[in-house]
Amino acid sequence: MENKQVVIPQFGEPEVLTIQRSVVPEPKRGEVVIKVAFAGVNPIDVKTRAGLGWAAAQNRENLPWVLGYDVSGSVYRCGEGVEALEVGDKVAGFIGFPLQGGGYSQYVTVLESALSLVPDSVTLEAAAALPLAGQTAIQALDKVSVQEGQRILILAGAGGVGHIAVQLAVAAKAEVFTTCSEANLDYLATLGAHAINYHFAPVSERVEEADALVDLVGGDAALDALKCLKDGAKVVTVPTLSAELICEKAKLLGFEATGMLVDPNREQLDAMLYLVSIGLLKTEIYHVYPMDQVVDAHIQMETGHTRGKILLDMQC
Ligand SMILES: NC(=O)c1ccc[n+]([C@@H]2O[C@H](COP(=O)([O-])OP(=O)(O)OC[C@H]3O[C@@H](n4cnc5c(N)ncnc54)[C@H](OP(=O)(O)O)[C@@H]3O)[C@@H](O)[C@H]2O)c1
Structure with a gap:
């Protein structure tokens, strides 16, 4: 099974974004593999792709690098010692922040402790809009x-x-x-x-x-x-x-x-998912781009005039 990921092979304009094919990763102890449904796009992704800011500075030697910190999807495989999650659970998380990234992937390994369960009444689109x-x-x-x-x-x-x-x-x-x-x-x-x-x-x-x-x-x-x-x-x-x-x-x-620099906090994501589930918080999704249209997604983000969030559909 292949794992398509969006990488930056070098810093530059949106057109540098490339799809790389790798294998589905194996979970280590305490980790799960998520089959990512949607990845959120954030201004920091665009800045890092352009070679600006500290995430780019720290990853200069790590190219090609997989962007992305916001994911939602389902648990695909569980590593040893995973207790709270099962294959098939709907999850979301703020992952790999700030230096690892990895969210623009079809499959990604994440510590189960970093993930929130997505309530049945919350869509995976809404869940991917919330983390960062x-x-x-x-x-x-x-x-x-x-x-x-x-x-x-x-x-x-x-x-x-x-x-x-x-x-x-x-x-x-x-x-x-x-x-x-x-x-x-x-x-x-x-x-x-x-x-x-x-x-x-x-x-x-x-x-x-x-x-x-x-x-x-x-x-x-x-x-x-x-x-x-x-x-x-x-x-x-x-x-x-x-x-x-x-x-x-x-x-x-x-x-x-x-x-401030945002600090990943699972309880805060749990709380927002709950608010969405009872209708007290609404996410605004401006557009969902298929992952192979990631260049257009970055061009839109760069306008600085997106209402709400942009997502990548990682499975089409
Ligand atoms: N320090 C951290 O940890 C951290 C974390 C997250 C985000 N950030 C930064 O915080 C900023 C906001 O992030 P974001 O994700 O919300 O960005 P965003 O989604 O790209 O923000 C787009 C919005 O900005 C509005 N806008 C643009 N220029 C404006 C202006 N002069 N006055 C008022 N509104 C304006 C646009 O509304 P209109 O179309 O109506 O103009 C648009 O809806 C970014 O600079 C981001 O890099 C920092």
């Missing part, structure tokens, strides 16, 4: 300790991280303001946020006295958003490239500010 983006949303909201009644500003509410962060902040009974382009205004309003068109005017002209900022854009948009905050507000800036600059400026203005 959803855990980033939870951890970013934790950093600003979002609370009932607070006014929270989330930049880029329509993206992979943003659409989950908006829903979780609304569920925590915060008053949520978020930025987007015109095409996403209605979508974000239906999630319960005050949606603000950032093309129309800077957000600083539309929001004031916010208790917290979750920045998913960085750069000038984040610097402008600092003007929306009240004294003592908390800031988390998620894009790593501009984090140092934003934190420095925010601290000069007297705010508590931090960057």
